[in-house]
Amino acid sequence: MTALPQPSAAPGGGGLRHPDGHVRYPDDLVERYCEAGFWRPETLGDLLRTHARRRPARPALVADGRVTDYGELDAAADRLAGRLALLGIAAGDRVVVQLPNCTEFVLVLFAFFRMGAVPVLALPTHRKNEIDQLCRMTGAVGYTIPGRGHEADSGFDYTALAEAVRTDNPGLRHVLLTRTSAGTSGAAAESAPDEAFTLLDGGRHRALPSGGTPPAPARPDPAAVALLLLSGGTTGAAKLIPRTHRDYAYNLRASARLCGLDDRSVYLAALPAAHNFALGCPGVLGTLSAGGTVVLAPDAGPDRAFALIERERVTVSALTPPLLALWLAEAEWTGADLSSLALLQVGGARLGRAAAERVRPGLGCRLQQVFGMAEGLLCFTRPEDPDETVLSTQGRPLSAGDELRVVDAAGREVRPGEVGQLLTRGPYTVRGYYRAPETDATAFTADGYYRTGDLVRITPTGHLVVEGRVKDVINRGGEKVPAAEVEDHLLAHPLVAQVALVGVPDAQLGERSCAFVVPRAGTPGRAELAAFLRARGLAAHKLPDRVELVAALPRTGAGKVDKRALAAPLAAAEPADRAARS
Ligand code: OOB
Numbered sequence: 147m148t149a150l151p152q153p154s155a156a157p158g159g160g161g162l163r164h165p166d167g168h169v170r171y172p173d174d175l176v177e178r179y180c181e182a183g184f185w186r187p188e189t190l191g192d193l194l195r196t197h198a199r200r201r202p203a204r205p206a207l208v209a210d211g212r213v214t215d216y217g218e219l220d221a222a223a224d225r226l227a228g229r230l231a232l233l234g235i236a237a238g239d240r241v242v243v244q245l246p247n248c249t250e251f252v253l254v255l256f257a258f259f260r261m262g263a264v265p266v267l268a269l270p271t272h273r274k275n276e277i278d279q280l281c282r283m284t285g286a287v288g289y290t291i292p293g294r295g296h297e298a299d300s301g302f303d304y305t306a307l308a309e310a311v312r313t314d315n316p317g318l319r320h321v322l323l324t325r326t327s328a329g330t331s332g333a334a335a336e337s338a339p340d341e342a343f344t345l346l347d348g349g350r351h352r353a354l355p356s357g358g359t360p361p362a363p364a365r366p367d368p369a370a371v372a373l374l375l376l377s378g379g380t381t382g383a384a385k386l387i388p389r390t391h392r393d394y395a396y397n398l399r400a401s402a403r404l405c406g407l408d409d410r411s412v413y414l415a416a417l418p419a420a421h422n423f424a425l426g427c428p429g430v431l432g433t434l435s436a437g438g439t440v441v442l443a444p445d446a447g448p449d450r451a452f453a454l455i456e457r458e459r460v461t462v463s464a465l466t467p468p469l470l471a472l473w474l475a476e477a478e479w480t481g482a483d484l485s486s487l488a489l490l491q492v493g494g495a496r497l498g499r500a501a502a503e504r505v506r507p508g509l510g511c512r513l514q515q516v517f518g519m520a521e522g523l524l525c526f527t528r529p530e531d532p533d534e535t536v537l538s539t540q541g542r543p544l545s546a547g548d549e550l551r552v553v554d555a556a557g558r559e560v561r562p563g564e565v566g567q568l569l570t571r572g573p574y575t576v577r578g579y580y581r582a583p584e585t586d587a588t589a590f591t592a593d594g595y596y597r598t599g600d601l602v603r604i605t606p607t608g609h610l611v612v613e614g615r616v617k618d619v620i621n622r623g624g625e626k627v628p629a630a631e632v633e634d635h636l637l638a639h640p641l642v643a644q645v646a647l648v649g650v651p652d653a654q655l656g657e658r659s660c661a662f663v664v665p666r667a668g669t670p671g672r673a674e675l676a677a678f679l680r681a682r683g684l685a686a687h688k689l690p691d692r693v694e695l696v697a698a699l700p701r702t703g704a705g706k707v708d709k710r711a712l713a714a715p716l717a718a719a720e721p722a723d724r725a726a727r728s
Pocket residue numbers: 377378379422423427492493494495496497515516517518519520521524540598600612615621624626
């Protein structure tokens with residue numbers, strides 16, 4: 147958006163790769179981002195320090211009725227970092243973190259940030275296939291999972307998963323479990339927060355080492371990778387997004403400022419906090435950077451969320467469109483007092499106009515549309531925007547340093563207001579994926595723009611409207627399903643000769659997946675194929691919602707499967723804007 151100089155051409159995604167796996171920003175932009183004040187010499191581990199020093203007794207986290215104040219969280223993160231260092235986890239080591247929204251999630255994140263260890267953020271719904279992939283891609287030395295107390299909540303045995311993952315990933319030296327009591331009220335209050343984890347060791351639980359005073363970990367370089375986020379993806383292979391301390395610190399600080407967060411703000415983390423939206427846009431970390439209070443909800447269902455909003459006087463939260471629909475339905479008859487809620491962010495998938503219009507009358511708060519991606523770029527409608535803009539656009543870029551191009555299929559910039567693929571770069575958008583030079587060659591332009599795969603148009607006021615996408619990803623209510631990944635697994639089924647996974651419009655989720663299968667023999671049905679994928683360790687949201695058997699897959703002139711032709715009859719049966727009208 148700003149008139150920045152065009153950098154010299156280099157091969158696509160061909161920036162210099164740092165030994166820690168991220169592609170560096172070119173020197174001229176580093177200088178510019180520092181001079182503009184976007185980047186500061188700060189680390190994510192620093193983020194709590196000021197508030198902890200000034201007002202240690204202020205509540206930082208509320209989870210399951212238990213309050214952790216700033217002083218306590220700050221000190222516990224240091225102690226936990228020390229104990230993890232004694233265990234042998236070092237700066238630069240990767241550790242997969244798979245935890246629901248709970249105190250321990252935030253605590254272990256800060257411990258890793260301070261040690262310079264790099265959390266790899268898995269979602270609670272990920273299963274063996276996804277976790278194996280994360281371990282392989284990162285060479286993770288550790289894996290953090292919920293202990294039994296949490297299992298009771300989710301009904302899933304993460305301990306068994308961890309044992310299986312460890313068998314297939316010998317480099318995985320440590321499995322950290324939240325303690326049985328942690329995350330549930332009762333006994334949790336009695337144990338210090340840094341006692342929140344135990345080690346899983348040959349089927350037994352062992353305490354973390356605590357002998358002697360652990361050396362204070364050296365403060366990481368603000369330019370180093372702080373965390374790895376999972377990409378929603380534009381192609382088949384899973385990809386990780388390396389976010390550095392200073393770029394992510396800017397991401398969350400600028401988001402918090404835009405949303406007007408301060409030390410009176412109370413943010414309800416209803417979406418998984420491991421997802422960029424709820425983590426740093428401004429989310430959990432942005433709220434803590436502003437000195438506010440984070441309320442952690444184990445799920446986003448309206449029952450629990452409304453009770454928390456009333457009890458904790460929540461002022462701000464974030465949702466995807468399908469969850470908003472549930473909240474709106476519940477709000478019609480709930481007795482809960484939602485009057486503290488001032489702002490509701492909605493993003494992750496396209497929000498229909500009708501649902502957008504119901505937010506203020508239904509929930510009594512302002513709506514903010516958010517169009518974002520874990521790769522970086524965030525667009526927000528602003529509090530001061532006219533209603534029409536908030537209802538009909540997905541916002542405008544967060545930063546004056548964000549550069550956007552909208553291009554046609556040949557890569558040429560379209561005329562203002564026309565629809566094209568969005569390309570972007572800026573002070574918090576990555577220049578390449580983690581250790582993936584081949585993907586980078588197509589996912590980024592020669593001059594470092596990320597090809598979002600989203601089709602957008604830009605209004606005269608600079609707001610974006612998302613019109614569709616060119617990437618082969620199904621957006622299932624905000625959860626992204628990379629079609630090629632699921633197709634590869636389905637092709638392994640003995641009865642499947644060919645397959646194409648296609649998104650079809652759906653009133654609840656915006657989109658659901660349909661697998662068009664050319665059978666080799668027999669009639670493989672939905673239940674059988676879903677069970678097959680589940681057994682291969684795929685997360686539930688990737689299982690096809692529907693299976694259609696066909697004699698052949700239609701092809702485009704170029705010989706590729708014509709997914710549009712496949713989806714058309716199903717789309718006609720379920721008009722695309724029905725979600726908007728529901
Ligand atoms: C968020 O992040 P991801 O990485 O799970 O997915 C990014 C993709 C975007 O490229 C776009 O295709 C889609 O999700 N998307 C939207 C949207 N917000 C995201 N499509 C239409 N309308 C929207 N408002 O989804 C994400 C990250 C940070 C904040 C919010 C969402």
